Amino acid sequence: MFCTEKLKLYTGAKIVTLYDPMPIVEAVCVIGERIHAMGSLEDMERCAALCGEYEKIDLGGGVLYPGFIDTHSHLSMYADTFSQVYCGSRLGTVPRVLDGLREAAGNTPQDRWIVGYAYDDTGIDEKRHLTREDLDAVSTERPILVKHLSVHFCYLNSLAIEKLGYTAETRVAGGTVCLGADGRPNGILEENASYQAIAKLPATSFDETRKNMLRAVRDYNAHGFTTFMDGGIGLSGSYKTDMTAYLSLARDKALDARGYLQFMPPVLDALEPYGLWGFPSEYLSFGGVKYFTDGSIQGYTGALLEDYHSRPGYRSELVCTPEELGNLVMHYHAAGIQIAVHTNGDAAIEATLQAYERAQRALPRPDLHHIFVHAQMASDGQLRRMKACHALPTFFVRHIEVWGDGHYDTYLGPSRANRLDPAGSAVRIGLPFALHVDTPVLPVTALDSIHAAVNRISPSGRLMGADQRISPREAIKAYTVYASLFCMGEHDRGRIEPGRLADFVLLSDDLEAIDPLAINRVKVRMTLCGGRIVYQA
Numbered sequence: 001m002f003c004t005e006k007l008k009l010y011t012g013a014k015i016v017t018l019y020d021p022m023p024i025v026e027a028v029c030v031i032g033e034r035i036h037a038m039g040s041l042e043d044m045e046r047c048a049a050l051c052g053e054y055e056k057i058d059l060g061g062g063v064l065y066p067g068f069i070d071t072h073s074h075l076s077m078y079a080d081t082f083s084q085v086y087c088g089s090r091l092g093t094v095p096r097v098l099d100g101l102r103e104a105a106g107n108t109p110q111d112r113w114i115v116g117y118a119y120d121d122t123g124i125d126e127k128r129h130l131t132r133e134d135l136d137a138v139s140t141e142r143p144i145l146v147k148h149l150s151v152h153f154c155y156l157n158s159l160a161i162e163k164l165g166y167t168a169e170t171r172v173a174g175g176t177v178c179l180g181a182d183g184r185p186n187g188i189l190e191e192n193a194s195y196q197a198i199a200k201l202p203a204t205s206f207d208e209t210r211k212n213m214l215r216a217v218r219d220y221n222a223h224g225f226t227t228f229m230d231g232g233i234g235l236s237g238s239y240k241t242d243m244t245a246y247l248s249l250a251r252d253k254a255l256d257a258r259g260y261l262q263f264m265p266p267v268l269d270a271l272e273p274y275g276l277w278g279f280p281s282e283y284l285s286f287g288g289v290k291y292f293t294d295g296s297i298q299g300y301t302g303a304l305l306e307d308y309h310s311r312p313g314y315r316s317e318l319v320c321t322p323e324e325l326g327n328l329v330m331h332y333h334a335a336g337i338q339i340a341v342h343t344n345g346d347a348a349i350e351a352t353l354q355a356y357e358r359a360q361r362a363l364p365r366p367d368l369h370h371i372f373v374h375a376q377m378a379s380d381g382q383l384r385r386m387k388a389c390h391a392l393p394t395f396f397v398r399h400i401e402v403w404g405d406g407h408y409d410t411y412l413g414p415s416r417a418n419r420l421d422p423a424g425s426a427v428r429i430g431l432p433f434a435l436h437v438d439t440p441v442l443p444v445t446a447l448d449s450i451h452a453a454v455n456r457i458s459p460s461g462r463l464m465g466a467d468q469r470i471s472p473r474e475a476i477k478a479y480t481v482y483a484s485l486f487c488m489g490e491h492d493r494g495r496i497e498p499g500r501l502a503d504f505v506l507l508s509d510d511l512e513a514i515d516p517l518a519i520n521r522v523k524v525r526m527t528l529c530g531g532r533i534v535y536q537a
Helices: 041-049 075-083 094-106 132-136 158-164 192-199 206-222 239-251 265-274 322-334 346-362 380-388 399-411 423-429 447-455 472-478 516-521
Strands: 007-016 024-031 034-039 054-058 063-066 114-119 144-148 153-156 175-179 185-191 225-233 258-263 284-292 339-343 371-374 392-395 504-507 524-529 532-536
Touching: 007 041, 024 041, 034 041, 041 054, 075 114, 075 206, 075 225, 075 239, 094 114, 094 132, 094 144, 132 153, 132 158, 132 185, 144 158, 144 192, 153 158, 153 192, 158 185, 175 192, 185 192, 206 225, 206 239, 206 524, 206 532, 225 239, 225 284, 225 504, 225 524, 239 258, 239 284, 258 265, 265 284, 284 322, 322 339, 322 346, 339 346, 346 371, 346 380, 380 392, 380 423, 392 423, 399 447, 423 472, 447 472, 447 516
Parallel strands: 007 054, 007 063, 114 144, 225 258, 258 284, 284 339, 339 371, 371 392
Antiparallel strands: 007 024, 024 034, 063 504, 144 153, 153 185, 175 185, 504 524, 524 532
16 A cells, blocks of 8 residues: 555544444544544554554543534634624623623724624613614714614614615615604514625724634634534625635645635626536635525514414514525526525425425425525424435534523414424434534534524423424534534535544543533543644643
8 A cells, every 4th residue: 555645643532433334433534634544443553554654543531433524613703803892692781782882892903893792682681772873872973883682683873874875765675774753763673674684784894804814713623513604795885805814825735624705696696607616625615605585583473374373463474485585596596506595484495395396396305405594383294295205404403502491482383392403203204304503693612502402492491392302413413513514515625534524523521422511521632633633631
């Protein structure tokens, strides 16, 4: 045997491969970025010796799994938050949020906007949105924009409203510029109006963006991620700088996780004539298109088939027409481009499902793996139809742990809340699925998400949907084997198997052997991407 690169032999941990012919092995041999062989320690030492000099790495205990794959978050938006002001629930009250913005205003150059992130009206003591008057109390001389945790809303002060050109007459398709009692914009923007305002924010510099992205990737590595999907390049005004930074990092071999980028339609439309979707690189791939059909259930903008529990007669609406959605899906499907659609409510799921079904009937393409992002209210019938048209759902199951009581008591009522994020149904139907936390909506994590899918316990301790709980093995596969389908990586990641990428995560404990209620106490001890240690606790 002739080896052009020095072989590395990893051993000293229980190695769970998720590869059925060899489910547990003692050692793995890696050459370059790929797995060369695996098996007993004795066999692998013999194999390594054939390559001449090799490096033996003792992992020091724990359990080695395939590296985690993030199927929906916004790494570039998360990176932006490092240059913004935290306005989240930990602050407790509106006055404390405003104090934080006021302090930031005093420490920020005069020519820069004050941008806050993570405000959550459901998690703050006052249980209300911010208004123009709140933010004017911080400053009338500096433009201020605060993003809601969900990004389905944002809040502006009077100067920001003026600079962005919003008036009482402004109309935004699929969005709302909310008005106050005085008939003027009250500072609250919903859905497409929120995205539009955020997209107009001045971009951070290239150097700052690149530095922030490296920091964000390190956070993903620290939680076991070796692949991330950035869902919606073009949602923020910094997308050109973001793309330049991504390409720079990939060119310099500085990315320690593999990025799979999804683009908002205007951005992908600019790339499409050049055939740049599917752009191949081991560390950066141009994936498909991202689109929205509805908003947030707890913001009452998720589109439902039946009324909201606390608002009889109200179901909200799609943010696009079924015709617009159908035309968009058919266009990209026919071009061989993967489509990911944000679908929280069951009406949004139904509209998207019908569009996918029509496209597959017209031009069968089972290889594209079109995606339902969130799919929180999918019925069993809808899940079966997803399977029939080769589409995949990724569930935001930590909703149960963070907002579950609100869904149960206020937004959806007991019956619908108990089957929110129906991973158990997907297992019974045989439909591959993934899990995600939509960072920066929630902090980067795989283990907390696995914990939520296995246990389904609300903040008050309520078990929500016992029949929708899944086993630890299925939850692990949702971040590995199944997740690889979402980024077109089913042939090179998601399992520990010869020929695949040497992407691993070393955990302190065996997720299938411990008390399920202790899963969120398991630690990531090491993350390896392409056989390189990119994080070590």
